[in-house]
Amino acid sequence: MSGTNSERELLAEGPVIILVEPQMGENIGMVARAMANFGLAELRLVNPRDGWPNDKAQAAASNANHVIEGTRVFATLEEAIADLNFVYATTARERYGYKPVRSPVVAAETLRVKFAAGEGVGILFGRERWGLTNEEVALADEIVTFPVNPAFASLNIAQAVLLMSYEWMKSGMEDLSATAFAANRQRPSTKEQLFGLFDQVEEALESRNYFHPVEKKPKMIDNLRAVFSRQAFTEQEISVLRGVISSLDRFPRKLPRGSRTAAIKEKPSDDSADD
Amino acid sequence: MSGTNSERELLAEGPVIILVEPQMGENIGMVARAMANFGLAELRLVNPRDGWPNDKAQAAASNANHVIEGTRVFATLEEAIADLNFVYATTARERYGYKPVRSPVVAAETLRVKFAAGEGVGILFGRERWGLTNEEVALADEIVTFPVNPAFASLNIAQAVLLMSYEWMKSGMEDLSATAFAANRQRPSTKEQLFGLFDQVEEALESRNYFHPVEKKPKMIDNLRAVFSRQAFTEQEISVLRGVISSLDRFPRKLPRGSRTAAIKEKPSDDSADD
Known part of the structure; x- marks a missing residue:
């Protein structure tokens, strides 16, 4: 054999x-x-x-x-x-x-x-x-x-x-969708875990003036939450994502993202620009 | 191509x-x-x-x-x-x-x-x-x-x-039992056609003393009809079978099948058999 x-x-x-x-x-x-x-x-x-x-x-x-x-x-x-x-x-x-x-x-x-x-x-x-x-x-x-x-x-x-x-x-198979091995099982996240992710992301973004102009904020939050909830993340995935946000959020918040380059690129006040 | x-x-x-x-x-x-x-x-x-x-x-x-x-x-x-x-x-x-x-x-x-x-x-x-x-x-x-x-x-x-x-x-197949070609269609026989076969077979056998001894005839007819009806013969199959019976039935009926050999093999009437 x-x-x-x-x-x-x-x-x-x-x-x-x-x-x-x-x-x-x-x-x-x-x-x-x-x-x-x-x-x-x-x-x-x-x-x-x-x-x-x-x-x-x-x-x-x-x-x-x-x-x-x-x-x-x-x-x-x-x-x-x-x-x-x-x-x-x-x-x-x-x-x-x-x-x-x-x-x-x-x-x-x-x-x-x-x-x-x-x-x-x-x-x-x-x-x-x-x-x-x-x-x-x-x-x-x-x-x-x-x-x-x-x-x-x-x-x-x-x-x-x-x-x-x-x-x-x-x-001879009872179920044609059966396979000899399967993915490791993951627990689906609870809504509380998902809302924790929303809070963390939105707070980090808020501190960087992401929600701008302010009247668009509700719609932007809607879109963001839609992205983060379409996939039904597992507990582990929520945990990975929160780690990612924490890591990105570790740098000083005092200088909102883009504010430095915005200052450099600021349009000169003289009138020499082409028109 | x-x-x-x-x-x-x-x-x-x-x-x-x-x-x-x-x-x-x-x-x-x-x-x-x-x-x-x-x-x-x-x-x-x-x-x-x-x-x-x-x-x-x-x-x-x-x-x-x-x-x-x-x-x-x-x-x-x-x-x-x-x-x-x-x-x-x-x-x-x-x-x-x-x-x-x-x-x-x-x-x-x-x-x-x-x-x-x-x-x-x-x-x-x-x-x-x-x-x-x-x-x-x-x-x-x-x-x-x-x-x-x-x-x-x-x-x-x-x-x-x-x-x-x-x-x-x-x-992409609607029906997994579908095939690219199929058997020629045959019409199932009607009961009248089936009963016609029964009549022909039983009449031919009757003339040859097949139903013997007579008290067993009803049971023998039962068994015979069961054999000829289990398969649900088609019209064409009934026609083939009736042709077969006709062909076998073409020889003289006066000498019932087996009667000659039966005469030859008839047990001697003396008492020389072992016991």
Whole structure:
């Protein structure tokens, strides 16, 4: 089990992935890796072009050894799915027939329900260049197809397996907004803490003649408070902001900000200015 | 726009994908391909190891030329995201901080809303070996992380871009069960058509002494009708089945099925049987 973190749970269950006449060992390896990423483990190959085992597959599997080592090879698709109860065929192009066509989300949910009920389930993926034959699709129960850019629809098999494996993982989640880790929790500030910030800022600004002209002061305070309350600051953020204000407010207040430069730039009183 | 099907709509919009210090040209090409598959078009590279343009990227892009040709290179991440309004950082490992952490589904929905409102949005992906630095993550607004097998969590950047691009595509779908094509529609059968099948089957079987012994006939008819009605056959299926029954029923009825072999196998009347 090298390459896996043995302290963490290794998921290895779910539908069997069946590759029909895969050609490139690299693709088989990337399929194994994608399966391992999302907790699938059982890979079957129908008549792989370069035989099995395959060094290139092993190299591309990026230590998904439990998948590669368990891979089984079959001479025909019929044999490869003989023990299964329900099988999806993946296809990118329209097939004219009567088999139900499902989206990946619906297919994954269906597989999850059947797997949980003890059924053997699988997903068929076709050859790199031309997919599955109609006869092969006919052996499946239903079809699954991916929502892709109509003008650029070619997914390779490793990508297609990745997406189905990802949807399989998601179909087992109670809440699709769940994440493996989360931000550190912060307590929202109380209104009292927020008003403390308002008071501190407004007092510091008042001492520097920020509220000028005086008749605009109420509107300026409105705008200022709107800035400081739109985000619903946390306790910690209020504390950071009060520290910032304190630091800026540490210098002498006797000389209001800008008063010195104002004196320097004062317009000369002679009349030599252009007009 | 070679390699794309010009008769079909080419989707080219959505969030900017930003790769920070990507190393392998092949990965950049596979990223471009994944973006094109799901309708994204704008790729930016921060300080790519092997410079740009890159032949290996071009080769791996599988004709996603509109993405490769529009790719822009920046010296720093700050420059690469300067014109954007909202940016996600992707990360596989826990970051201790206060940035909100979202699932791909939630992140894609958030990007969709902001994009629709005219905001410039982007998603950051880190280096192949070690992802994004904490300083780079700090430049993003929120974090997105993938639900993976805890013991096998390493997604490569092309896979990570594929999943986010796929979720972007899905976030624009009104109905996640929608598919690009569907099975041919079939009309469900009426009860009259179903009863016609019952009558035909039961009459054909009756003439062959299938309902034997007679006291079991009601139960046998029950079982038979249950088999033929559980699936809610379509009109066409009823028609196929009636054809099958007609074909089987074409041979002489005078000799009920099995009566010849029954005669041959008839138990001898002497008492030589073991006991």
